[in-house]
Amino acid sequence: MTADAYPDDLRRQVEEYLAAIRFVAAETAGADGLEEAMRYSLLAGGKRIRPVLALATARAIERDPAEALPIAAALELIHTYSLIHDDLPAMDDDDLRRGRPTCHKAFGENVAILAGDGLYAEAFRHVLERQAGEPAAILAAVRELASATGVNGMVGGQYLDVTDSAPRDAAGLRHLHSLKTGRLIGASIMCPLLLAPDQPRATIDSFRSFASELGVLFQIVDDILDVVGTDDALGKTQGSDERLGKRTYVSEFGLDRARELAAESHRNARAALNAAAPGGAGELAQITDFIYTRTS
């Protein structure tokens, strides 16, 4: 198993699609600097795991991945917004992201707050203006996006993280991460399913189990990489969790046990995927393996 097997054709589709998006309309004179800050953070590379998951899920249910590009882009806009706000001085106070100055370091704190706010709004606008599909199906997908990113999702998880408010046990840690990271990973898989008409309830449920397990796997590996990774490979400051006194799978369980948990979670995710799409989800399996074996 090697991390080299990643669906790069899907990633290229995402990258080209994102690069072509313009946010600020010509008549909004003077806001070019806002566009620049948004694109600086959005087009900083990365594996594009969330939108690639969305396209791979579309293909796994025999839809054309290109149909899911608008919702896939929205997922990456939202992820980018969350990184910009998480990096702010009042939050994690990070100077580096993907090897470059963070948005507030490059453009100032006021512009960074607004670039995040703007990316979030434009994510909704983009799907609502561009996504093809039945109105009821689009509504269901956008509802999933809003729910996954609200106070019972990403924002709630970030609150628990920065204020150290989650219950201090393994369940509390798992819950924090299921909100902060897991819900958006999950939405990346669920949104294309909700957009496709007439998916059987059993299919949706089994994909939901896969999505949930994949979110856990992602976070355990993230915590391990914060300890064993290097600044160069991570493109951010290694050890920042420890510096911030954050509870992680490594701080709670130690590195060896965290590695065992990752292996277990990887097995669970692959099993859940097999149940969801027997034999027909090669790219989702690749992404699952990539998430497990990645080094940055």
Next chain:
Amino acid sequence: MTADAYPDDLRRQVEEYLAAIRFVAAETAGADGLEEAMRYSLLAGGKRIRPVLALATARAIERDPAEALPIAAALELIHTYSLIHDDLPAMDDDDLRRGRPTCHKAFGENVAILAGDGLYAEAFRHVLERQAGEPAAILAAVRELASATGVNGMVGGQYLDVTDSAPRDAAGLRHLHSLKTGRLIGASIMCPLLLAPDQPRATIDSFRSFASELGVLFQIVDDILDVVGTDDALGKTQGSDERLGKRTYVSEFGLDRARELAAESHRNARAALNAAAPGGAGELAQITDFIYTRTS
């Protein structure tokens, strides 16, 4: 004409509805402090101009105002989010809002950023989960919300404002405010129209003219009040525009001319309203007069 005539029955409906909303689900253990910060800012009183406009518009087109409560609430959640982020130290750095410490003063800057982010997400979730109507009509209304609050709306206007990036002429000032304030005021009128099936194009267009003029009126009066109001009546620090070196209708045209512009804008708004709803929009006329004559 007196500011006493305000549709208080609609305001009470809004107030009761907002007070009953709970954001954080029981299973999101530990996030009570986030809920508290969101409700602290949301339930700080005020005239609730945006949601009351939405209910009054519903009534003007002979719909039950109660049907529009979910979208009306979303408008107020979004307005509250914008105030929290605008008040942040990196933005306008305000200590007082509606006579009480601003959200970041009361709860800390990290929680305030997340309370704003959370209110925006929950606004969308609330409409998408609660608003009754045809799926295509709900999509159109939510599209208006996203567009009005993105980089070609509220966030773009705030960017032009805090970075002083709008063209330095009267058109630039008007454009800045049409984005920062006008688009959300406009959405308060347009969303209930988009939710109601089968509105004639001419009706929608004439309401759009009214909405646009009302947004301008609101901002001119706001600028005047920042100069002539008192801290007590405003519930915020009077003169903050001048302190921040912001361009306003008063700084550009002087107080007397700004008052003339307000009177003109008020006449235009009433005329546009008459065209939109001949004889059938008493509450919208009341709100228009209130916006013109308010003292805080």
